[in-house]
Amino acid sequence: MNGLHDMGGMMGFGPIEREAHEPVFHADWERRMFALVSAVGYAVPFNDDHLRREIERTPPAEYLTSTYYELWYRALVSVLEERRAVSREELAGARPRPLPPSVQIGPALAAGKVVAAIAAGASARRDARVPPRFTVGDRVRARDLNPAGHTRLPRYVRGRPGVITRDHGVFSFNDSNARGDGEQPQHVHAVCFAMRDLWGPAASAGDHLYLDLWDDHLEPA
């Protein structure tokens, strides 16, 4: 969706504020929030695409004034409500009710399995044999798509010409997965855009932007 999260190229947010000797977390609730998001997906069916979709649905004013882990809280609660794993009433203090059947897909992640789970990761790479629609060196154009749901196609490249510089292989397609239309595995390519094609003649002639896009984001130029 064309939300506030799609920030590339916006102006007016001020200087980049850095913190010397920044801790990994700034408060204990941030530790718990990060760990909850990391762990609950082993027991309840949801993934990063669903979480991102919910983060991006945050009303713009709230998005800008929330901290990172506040956005995570909001998004995780939305996903868990949708999955019927928690309810507003329970969050407001009502006694937790038993889970409806089929909500839970596996046991809670055990402490002894955490290191292995982190090391195993959750790659979106897929073995599916899908022919690539483009090859390295092809001149392409980012399609002018404006989906209402989650997309990894930022606004600032839509309609702009680029060149395929690398084929990363076949990956699950987040845009379709986030809206519940399945993984639709397809090739992801590194696409090189000249900064002048994105931002006009004021950009340096030798500067480039690289972005990984799925086949469905691209058309021949």
Next chain:
Amino acid sequence: MSEHGHPRRGLTDIELKVRALEAILTEKGLVDPRALDAIVEQYETRIGPRNGAAVVARAWTDSAYKARLMSDATAAIAELGYRGLQGENMVVVENTATVHNLVVCTLCSCYPWPVLGLPPVWYKSAPYRSRAVIDPRGVLKEFGIDLSVTTDVRVWDSNAELRYMVLPMRPRGTEGLGAEKLAALVTRDGMIGTASV
């Protein structure tokens, strides 16, 4: 409220909410609080930019390793024991005398966790995400890097499923140093591209 934004008594709203959520999910058997402790422990003590610094130092001192790192970063990084969540598919990009790389995620916060740990707040902030793609030279200047016109900038907007790490240039005058001492010179920002090393 106190000067730090906390109520004088008890917990803030978000602290109460997260505590309640954890209690509900625990009671329902969907999370184990000891697993949450273990996850936090990993990211506070084991998974951070020292990992990436070891990769960089190895690449500086072992040309065969560097070649593997540039052609299959995921496998080369795994050789040193770093792998997994948010680093399942890695790409390493090399700074040279004529190319400077900068990594950003304009849509959110994508970041190579196994080698750099969790991202700093500024990396996830609106000022960095908005400007890194339209004014990378201005952003770099803010970080103290004043690039000459003869150096080209490559910005990597890592929104998709690949995660990027910058291989900085080895500093001059470090020819005699071993991998361990070299690793100590490498900073987190150097591997994002907002510092020279």
